[in-house]
Amino acid sequence: MWKKIHSNRDPKDTLYSEIRKEFGPYFTMVSNMGKRLAESYPKFLFGAMIFLMALSLVLSFTVFHHQDKAKINTVKKVSPIEVGFDQIMQATGNIRETLRLKKMVDTISAKKQLTGADSALLDSALDRLSKTHQSLR
Structure with missing residues (x-):
């Protein structure tokens, strides 16, 4: 009833290799731009990382801090x-x-x-x- 379809796909071809084949030049371009940026402004990037970690520390103990609310267990006397x-x-x-x-x-x-x-x-x-x-x- 249904005809079997045989795939003659190369087992070495994976999703990652196909994406890399298609978009490889763009990945390389972004990687090169990132390297040039890191080489041009290393102190600025280091300072930005330290600032973001300090901001995360402050926010985690102030804004995003959830105090455990004490649960009051009242015992109902039910006859x-x-x-x-x-x-x-x-x-x-x-x-x-x-x-x-x-x-x-x-x-x-x-x-x-x-x-x-x-x-x-x-x-x-x-x-x-x-x-x-x-x-x-």
């Missing part, structure tokens, strides 16, 4: 009655949601002809029903 009541309320909400979704699915599935909106509503209701069912476990 088991409150936890149990919250669980009961959540379960009640899940049951109400399940009943509402079941009623919606039943009314939509009772129709003889479904529209696109009905299909989308049924699909979303079934998704929410499965998510509610998974949260009950």
Whole structure:
């Protein structure tokens, strides 16, 4: 069905060698300009390097310094009655949601002809029903 393509590429040809072949003169030109600049202004470049390192040191201890904020661990005293009541309320909400979704699915599935909106509503209701069912476990 698909014809195999055989590559007769030289294994010595790599991405780096091809880029160097294509852009080599430009790399050489930039390298020569950098050497001439370094030979012409060595004290200026040394001073610039020292200035940038000092600036980096100052900025790292002032602007970019993040103080570790002390985390205050407050212990909430929660009674088991409150936890149990919250669980009961959540379960009640899940049951109400399940009943509402079941009623919606039943009314939509009772129709003889479904529209696109009905299909989308049924699909979303079934998704929410499965998510509610998974949260009950």
